[in-house]
Amino acid sequence: MSVDSQLPPEPEAPATDTRPPAIRVHNLYRYFGRLKAVNGISFEIPHGSVCGFVGANGAGKTTTMRILASLDYPTMGLAEVCGINVVHHPEQVRRLIGWMPDHFGNYEHMTVLEYLDFYARAFGYSGDERRERVQEVMEFTDLVPLADRFSNKLSKGMTQRLCLGRALLHDPQVLIMDEPAAGLDPKARVELKHLIRVLAEEGKTIFISSHILSELGEMCDSLLFVNNGQIVHHGDAESLKAGTDGAGGALFDVQLVGDPQSLSDWCAVNPHVEFLESRKFGGRIRVDREDPETAAGVLARMVRDGLQVVEFHKEQRNLEDAFIDMLGRIDRGEVAQPPPQPPPAPSFTPPGQGS
Amino acid sequence: MADVPDIDPVPAEGPPPQAAPASPAAEPAKALVAAKLSDFSDRLSPMLVKELRQGLRARTFVIVFLTLQALLGLVLLAATGAAAAGRAGQVISGIIFAFFSVAVMVIQPLRGISAVHSEIKANTLDLMVLTRLDAWRIVLGKWVAIVSQSALLLTAIVPYLILRYWFGDMNLLGEMVLLVLVFLGSCVATSVTVGLSAVSSIIIRGLLPLFGGIVLAWCCLALSFSRYEFEQIVEVCSMQDSRDAWGIAMLVLVGAYAAWSLLSLAASMIAPLAENHATPRRLVTLAALLLAILAAIGLDLDEEIVVFLAFLLVIPPVIMALTEPFFLLPTVTRPFVRKGALGVVAGRFLYPGWPAGVLFSLLALALAGILMGTGLPENVFSDEDFITVVAAVAAGLLFPAVVILPFEKRLRSRFTGYLLVLVASLILAIVLTLVGEAVDHTEPAFLWAFIWIPMVNLFMTAMSGYPDEVLATVATVFLILYASLLLVAALSRFPTIRRTEREEETPQAPPSADPGES
Numbered sequence: 001m002s003v004d005s006q007l008p009p010e011p012e013a014p015a016t017d018t019r020p021p022a023i024r025v026h027n028l029y030r031y032f033g034r035l036k037a038v039n040g041i042s043f044e045i046p047h048g049s050v051c052g053f054v055g056a057n058g059a060g061k062t063t064t065m066r067i068l069a070s071l072d073y074p075t076m077g078l079a080e081v082c083g084i085n086v087v088h089h090p091e092q093v094r095r096l097i098g099w100m101p102d103h104f105g106n107y108e109h110m111t112v113l114e115y116l117d118f119y120a121r122a123f124g125y126s127g128d129e130r131r132e133r134v135q136e137v138m139e140f141t142d143l144v145p146l147a148d149r150f151s152n153k154l155s156k157g158m159t160q161r162l163c164l165g166r167a168l169l170h171d172p173q174v175l176i177m178d179e180p181a182a183g184l185d186p187k188a189r190v191e192l193k194h195l196i197r198v199l200a201e202e203g204k205t206i207f208i209s210s211h212i213l214s215e216l217g218e219m220c221d222s223l224l225f226v227n228n229g230q231i232v233h234h235g236d237a238e239s240l241k242a243g244t245d246g247a248g249g250a251l252f253d254v255q256l257v258g259d260p261q262s263l264s265d266w267c268a269v270n271p272h273v274e275f276l277e278s279r280k281f282g283g284r285i286r287v288d289r290e291d292p293e294t295a296a297g298v299l300a301r302m303v304r305d306g307l308q309v310v311e312f313h314k315e316q317r318n319l320e321d322a323f324i325d326m327l328g329r330i331d332r333g334e335v336a337q338p339p340p341q342p343p344p345a346p347s348f349t350p351p352g353q354g355s
Numbered sequence: 356m357a358d359v360p361d362i363d364p365v366p367a368e369g370p371p372p373q374a375a376p377a378s379p380a381a382e383p384a385k386a387l388v389a390a391k392l393s394d395f396s397d398r399l400s401p402m403l404v405k406e407l408r409q410g411l412r413a414r415t416f417v418i419v420f421l422t423l424q425a426l427l428g429l430v431l432l433a434a435t436g437a438a439a440a441g442r443a444g445q446v447i448s449g450i451i452f453a454f455f456s457v458a459v460m461v462i463q464p465l466r467g468i469s470a471v472h473s474e475i476k477a478n479t480l481d482l483m484v485l486t487r488l489d490a491w492r493i494v495l496g497k498w499v500a501i502v503s504q505s506a507l508l509l510t511a512i513v514p515y516l517i518l519r520y521w522f523g524d525m526n527l528l529g530e531m532v533l534l535v536l537v538f539l540g541s542c543v544a545t546s547v548t549v550g551l552s553a554v555s556s557i558i559i560r561g562l563l564p565l566f567g568g569i570v571l572a573w574c575c576l577a578l579s580f581s582r583y584e585f586e587q588i589v590e591v592c593s594m595q596d597s598r599d600a601w602g603i604a605m606l607v608l609v610g611a612y613a614a615w616s617l618l619s620l621a622a623s624m625i626a627p628l629a630e631n632h633a634t635p636r637r638l639v640t641l642a643a644l645l646l647a648i649l650a651a652i653g654l655d656l657d658e659e660i661v662v663f664l665a666f667l668l669v670i671p672p673v674i675m676a677l678t679e680p681f682f683l684l685p686t687v688t689r690p691f692v693r694k695g696a697l698g699v700v701a702g703r704f705l706y707p708g709w710p711a712g713v714l715f716s717l718l719a720l721a722l723a724g725i726l727m728g729t730g731l732p733e734n735v736f737s738d739e740d741f742i743t744v745v746a747a748v749a750a751g752l753l754f755p756a757v758v759i760l761p762f763e764k765r766l767r768s769r770f771t772g773y774l775l776v777l778v779a780s781l782i783l784a785i786v787l788t789l790v791g792e793a794v795d796h797t798e799p800a801f802l803w804a805f806i807w808i809p810m811v812n813l814f815m816t817a818m819s820g821y822p823d824e825v826l827a828t829v830a831t832v833f834l835i836l837y838a839s840l841l842l843v844a845a846l847s848r849f850p851t852i853r854r855t856e857r858e859e860e861t862p863q864a865p866p867s868a869d870p871g872e873s
Binding site: 069071087091094097109122166 | 391404405412476481485486487
């Protein structure tokens with residue numbers, strides 16, 4: 001035993017993380033013929049964070065994720081996992097990542113236990129270590145009761161748990177999950193969310209795409225919004241909600257007793273308040289500041305001016321609204337998409353691009 | 356230099372996913388898992404374990420296995436009753452070989468038709484390649500699994516052969532060698548289906564092996580039930596003549612080479628760009644050709660064997676070399692560049708991709724020519740028919756690569772495009788020849804218009820009316836023309852190769868982050 005090992009451990013000094021980011025994408029392009037599936041996106045995801053990847057179908061999410069998983073090749077640009085180039089060293093990248101595709105087939109004539117055992121062998125485990133690893137993963141994903149069931153006879157939720165178990169077998173540093181919650185019932189979704197939370201607490205970097213934005217908002221440290229192959233937003237859920245709220249401020253649903261027209265008339269003569277749409281008993285208004293004092297002031301003025309207000313509540317905008325709002329504004333040209341940076345010289349002749 | 360991340364597949368540090376709290380039932384469950392996961396040794400390939408677990412439960416194997424047993428049992432029972440009629444033993448041998456050869460040379464290999472493609476289609480291949488299994492191990496595992504089931508069938512018929520021994524009139528060595536050869540034939544046939552199973556085109560992946568399977572089944576049945584032919588084959592297999600022994604040894608070696616080539620084809624189709632399968636494949640081809648030349652010099656090989664060797668050693672690797680997609684990474688060129696000028700020159704022949712493949716193909720064809728030159732008597736080369744056949748076959752190999760050149764950017768798979776052109780030109784040649792024979796069975800004039808298709812030239816040789824020397828000259832001219840066109844196209848891609856050779860591995864990445872440098 002060395003002398004050092006007998007000494008009490010020194011308290012860990014807070015140190016800055018000098019490692020390369022868990023995921024780094026720079027000026028990434030992927031063209032399929034004339035289709036620009038990924039059109040010059042750049043982003044970084046630090047170690048130990050959970051990043052949601054959001055976009056409409058065909059926005060380029062799966063393509064980006066497949067490139068990061070070394071399953072596809074960029075037309076141009078750089079993609080790295082833990083500082084390792086995914087094109088040049090796929091075999092090294094593959095040891096660092098766990099990949100959950102959006103859909104995959106299961107094997108006939110193979111039980112859940114045998115399925116995980118196959119992958120444990122394929123990841124290089126042997127003997128007791130292999131059996132223990134399978135056991136651990138089965139317990140973590142609650143697959144023990146399904147051990148003897150054929151893997152192609154599982155429900156969608158069970159299949160996703162099996163897929164997660166497979167992705168975790170080699171204890172990867174980075175998990176890339178493409179639409180893991182698609183097609184799951186609410187119970188299975190909650191279970192999956194719980195598993196992801198546990199993994200995030202253990203410090204794994206998780207890059208996850210989903211259509212269920214509210215759930216992503218809850219579990220992700222940051223969200224990447226992609227549209228037409230380009231990143232349109234990178235930040236946390238709150239910044240998205242704030243950033244896409246048009247002219248800023250807050251939205252209120254107001255209900256009155258009496259003529260609803262009186263609300264729009266009132267808004268027309270009062271500054272800092274904008275009438276948005278009429279409803280059966282009132283309408284929606286925007287107040288140009290978000291603080292509660294301003295809201296209280298607006299309400300007091302309404303009452304003072306004779307409006308018989310029976311309901312006045314602030315609308316809680318969810319991520320779906322914010323995202324759709326953002327897409328609408330991009331379509332209308334109110335928000336400029338970040339222009340793609342000039343493409344770098346290709347480092348190799350990419351597939352599908354001829355020679 | 357920044358820390359290079361831990362890339363150990365089984366990281367020593369970092370906790371595994373937290374297990375749920377152990378329940379009272381956890382220990383028995385653990386024991387159960389341990390017991391259930393001990394059915395196959397760790398020494399076996401994961402792919403083999405997977406395929407065996409699935410394959411032994413698959414209906415096809417169970418049906419083939421049981422049917423073979425039932426049929427052979429019935430045959431032996433019937434033969435016992437007819438034993439007094441004489442020569443029952445040889446009839447039984449024929450029947451056993453008929454059933455066995457169809458089972459292992461046709462039915463079992465056909466199970467490999469979707470071996471790799473089914474994984475691609477189900478998205479499970481992605482999951483496999485993300486493990487430590489490389490493309491070669493995946494394909495080999497698929498092949499070994501089917502072959503090991505065929506071996507199970509082989510061992511299952513041995514008791515029937517022992518019983519057959521008591522009927523007398525048995526050439527024990529000959530029949531045993533034939534049995535092993537049939538099994539080896541099954542291995543090669545399985546490599547064909549598994550090798551082609553990575554191709555996306557259903558015509559190539561499915562119809563070609565199916566058609567081949569039907570032809571093979573017919574051959575197996577015809578040879579097994581034809582008493583004279585069967586006896587002849589058994590006689591050759593008994594290797595009483597040293598030339599027969601050499602022939603069989605050569606056949607086994609060539610079979611092994613063909614199987615390896617085809618499996619390598621599938622592996623390179625599913626491998627990432629950074630995995631270089633082309634260079635080892637081409638090196639093995641060159642080594643095999645050189646060995647064959649040495650064998651032709653040192654051994655007194657039959658002329659047929661020399662021609663067979665030359666064609667078989669050169670055709671599969673040339674097809675693969677001419678159809679490889681041209682994606683070159685610095686990680687692939689670097690080992691060549693490090694060896695200096697010699698390495699760079701070698702790279703022009705050995706780099707993955709069709710441009711280097713063209714140079715390699717021309718070199719391989721030249722070596723095949725040398726093999727024929729050393730192994731065949733001189734008078735053969737004054738035979739215009741022979742010249743035409745050799746030149747037309749060589750031109751026929753290059754012709755599809757020339758045809759697909761203009762469509763390079765539109766083709767999703769060069770290999771599929773190439774094979775489709777090859778098959779189409781063959782069918783066209785057959786149709787034109789049949790039509791020609793119907794019009795004028797000696798020298799249909801319109802066939803001259805299609806002589807640029809090497810297959811047509813080849814078929815014209817078989818017709819009596821055409822001047823042999825003209826056909827030979829035309830075949831040679833087109834061989835030179837197609838080789839030149841491919842050479843020009845390949846040389847035009849060499850600047851790209853030079854650029855890749857000069858390129859740093861990760862130009863956009865911080866140098867410290869590149870594990871290739873560490």
